[in-house]
Amino acid sequence: GQQVMQIPQYQHVQEGEDFTTYCNSSTTLSNIQWYKQRPGGHPVFLIQLVKSGEVKKQKRLTFQFGEAKKNSSLHITATQTTDVGTYFCAGQWGNKLVFGAGTILRVKS
Amino acid sequence: GAVVSQHPSWVICKSGTSVKIECRSLDFQATTMFWYRQFPKQSLMLMATSNEGSKATYEQGVEKDKFLINHASLTLSTLTVTSAHPEDSSFYICSARQATEAFFGQGTRLTVV
Numbered sequence: 001g002q003q004v005m006q007i008p009q010y011q012h013v014q015e016g017e018d019f020t021t022y023c024n025s026s027t028t029l030s031n032i033q034w035y036k037q038r039p040g041g042h043p044v045f046l047i048q049l050v051k052s053g054e055v056k057k058q059k060r061l062t063f064q065f066g067e068a069k070k071n072s073s074l075h076i077t078a079t080q081t082t083d084v085g086t087y088f089c090a091g092q093w094g095n096k097l098v099f100g101a102g103t104i105l106r107v108k109s
Numbered sequence: 110g111a112v113v114s115q116h117p118s119w120v121i122c123k124s125g126t127s128v129k130i131e132c133r134s135l136d137f138q139a140t141t142m143f144w145y146r147q148f149p150k151q152s153l154m155l156m157a158t159s160n161e162g163s164k165a166t167y168e169q170g171v172e173k174d175k176f177l178i179n180h181a182s183l184t185l186s187t188l189t190v191t192s193a194h195p196e197d198s199s200f201y202i203c204s205a206r207q208a209t210e211a212f213f214g215q216g217t218r219l220t221v222v
């Protein structure tokens with residue numbers, strides 16, 4: 001079945017440091033989406049990438065979609081304590097959205 | 110953005126009883142809704158795709174007789190956990206898509222004792 005691998009599982013950074021999480025699929029994706037989930041909360045949509053090689057930015061967040069549409073990354077520049085949470089990528093095949101394992105981000109102030 | 114409301118937020122039930130969870134799209138119509146299950150510190154696992162007016166599509170390994178899904182209207186899907194057991198304790202989340210974006214309910218934390 002469709003699977004999305006996401007690494008790292010966990011990252012603890014000092015406030016101001018950068019953070020990156022990576023997702024990889026064995027098959028070509030229709031699109032990839034990124035979500036953030038705060039502890040005790042539900043996933044909140046961040047962005048969707050559709051085009052091969054696409055790069056999108058949201059303030060300090062940069063999202064990339066690989067040329068082969070099989071991998072993606074989320075990079076946060078100069079992390080802040082408000083960035084804490086779990087970041088999930090989700091690959092879409094047809095109507096189905098399959099989530100990666102998520103990367104838990106902790107930020108030390 | 111669109112709002113998906115899920116109820117109840119949390120429920121504790123006795124082993125052997127059934128629990129119904131509701132998922133409503135408040136300001137849009139959703140012909141398709143998705144049910145996920147999330148264990149602590151783990152990812153969301155797609156359980157089933159709920160289709161309005163037809164049978165749900167279950168993922169491999171999900172017992173359709175145990176997790177009954179009904180999508181009777183364009184704004185409501187329900188998940189019933191039948192004869193619940195402690196191993197069914199989990200966080201259940203529904204999702205509905207509007208255009209390209211998926212919106213999630215608040216989730217239901219089910220504890221079976």
